[in-house]
Amino acid sequence: MAGTAGVASHLRHVGLIGFGAIGRDLHGQLRADFDLTVLTRSRDRAGPKDGRHVHSIEALIAAGPDLVVEAAAQAAAIELVPALLEAGIDVVIGSTGALGDGAAAERLLAAAEAGVARLIVPAGAVGGLDYLAAISSLADARVTYTSRKPVAAWAGELAAAGIDGSRLAGAHVLFEGTAREAARLYPRNVNAGLTVALAAGHGRTRVRVVADPSVTHNTHQITVESAAGSALMCFTNLPSPSNPKTSTLTALSLAAAVRRHFATLVI
Numbered sequence: 470m471a472g473t474a475g476v477a478s479h480l481r482h483v484g485l486i487g488f489g490a491i492g493r494d495l496h497g498q499l500r501a502d503f504d505l506t507v508l509t510r511s512r513d514r515a516g517p518k519d520g521r522h523v524h525s526i527e528a529l530i531a532a533g534p535d536l537v538v539e540a541a542a543q544a545a546a547i548e549l550v551p552a553l554l555e556a557g558i559d560v561v562i563g564s565t566g567a568l569g570d571g572a573a574a575e576r577l578l579a580a581a582e583a584g585v586a587r588l589i590v591p592a593g594a595v596g597g598l599d600y601l602a603a604i605s606s607l608a609d610a611r612v613t614y615t616s617r618k619p620v621a622a623w624a625g626e627l628a629a630a631g632i633d634g635s636r637l638a639g640a641h642v643l644f645e646g647t648a649r650e651a652a653r654l655y656p657r658n659v660n661a662g663l664t665v666a667l668a669a670g671h672g673r674t675r676v677r678v679v680a681d682p683s684v685t686h687n688t689h690q691i692t693v694e695s696a697a698g699s700a701l702m703c704f705t706n707l708p709s710p711s712n713p714k715t716s717t718l719t720a721l722s723l724a725a726a727v728r729r730h731f732a733t734l735v736i
C-alpha cells in the first residue's frame with residue numbers, strides 16, 4: 470500500500486475515541502490493517518457496525534490497545550487521555566487545542582511522564598510541521614497562521630456575534646491573537662492554530678481566524694519569516710460532508726500518524 474513502507478500492522482491494536490466525522494473516516498481507513506476498538510460516550514451513540522465498541526476509558530484500557538487516537542473534543546482529550554498515558558499507552562491527540570490550556574497541558578505531560586508514554590501531535594488539517602520545528606530555534610522567526618473557512622463552518626460563532634452569516638458580503642475577521650486564545654474561543658475550529666504554535670513556538674506564532682463567504686474550502690495559510698528564509702504554505706482542504714468545520718484531510722493525517730507510529734521506515 471502506498472506510503473506504508475515497513476508497516477508491520479496486522480496484529481496492532483488501535484483504540485479510537487470518538488466516532489464523529491473524523492472517527493468514522495479513520496475507522497474506514499484503518500479497519501483493513503488494524504484491530505480497532507472504538508470508545509463512544511454511551512451505548513446509545515452510533516459506533517462501528519463491526520469490531521469492538523466500548524463506553525468507558527477503563528474498558529478501552531482493558532482492551533489493551535497499542536496506541537489510541539483521540540478524535541472527539543478538547544474536553545474529552547482533557548478528561549480521558551491522562552488515564553491512557555498513565556497506563557503506558559501512547560496517544561495521538563486530534564483535539565490539539567486542548568494543549569492550549571496550561572493546566573490541561575501540564576496534566577497531560579505529567580501523565581505521559583508517569584506512564585513512560587508518548588503524546589503525539591499530528592499535523593491534522595495542515596502540514597509542514599517539520600519546517601516549523603526546524604525554524605523554532607531561531608529567535609527571529611515569525612509565523613502567521615490564518616484559518617479561512619466558508620460561512621457554514623462558522624454558523625454558531627457568527628450567530629453568537631449577532632452576525633447573519635447568510636448576509637455576509639465579504640471576508641469577516643473573527644479573531645486575531647494567540648493560538649491559545651483562538652483554541653479556547655473556537656475549540657472545534659482552530660486546533661490547527663495550536664498545532665502550528667506547538668511546532669513553531671507560542672511566542673513566535675500569531676493566529677487569524679476568518680469567515681469568508683467567497684471560499685468553498687477550509688483554507689489554512691502559514692507564512693514564516695526567519696533568518697533561514699521564508700515560507701508560504703497553503704492548504705485548501707475539502708470540508709468533511711458530515712462536519713463543515715473539519716477538513717477531510719484530518720482523518721487522513723491521523724491515519725498516517727498511526728501508520729508512522731508502527732513503521733520501521735519513518736517519513
Ligand SMILES: NC(=O)C1=CN([C@@H]2O[C@H](COP(=O)(O)OP(=O)(O)OC[C@H]3O[C@@H](n4cnc5c(N)ncnc54)[C@H](OP(=O)(O)O)[C@@H]3O)[C@@H](O)[C@H]2O)C=CC1
Pocket residue numbers: 486487488489490491492508509510511514540541542543544545563564565592593594595656657658660661664711712714715716719
Ligand atoms: N488537529 C486538527 O487539525 C483538527 C482537529 N479537529 C478536532 O478533532 C475532534 C473531532 O472532530 P470531528 O470528528 O470533526 O468532530 P465531530 O463533532 O464530528 O465528532 C466528534 C465525536 O466525538 C464524540 N465525543 C465527544 N466527547 C466524547 C467523549 N467524552 N467520549 C467519547 N466520545 C466523545 C462525539 O459524540 P457525542 O455525540 O457523544 O458528543 C462525536 O461523535 C474535534 O475536537 C475537532 O475540533 C478537527 C479538525 C482538525
Ligand SMILES: O=C([O-])CC(=O)C(=O)O
Pocket residue numbers: 594656657658659660661662687706714715716717719
Ligand atoms: O479541519 C480543519 O480545517 C481545521 C479545524 O477544524 C481545526 O483546526 O480545528
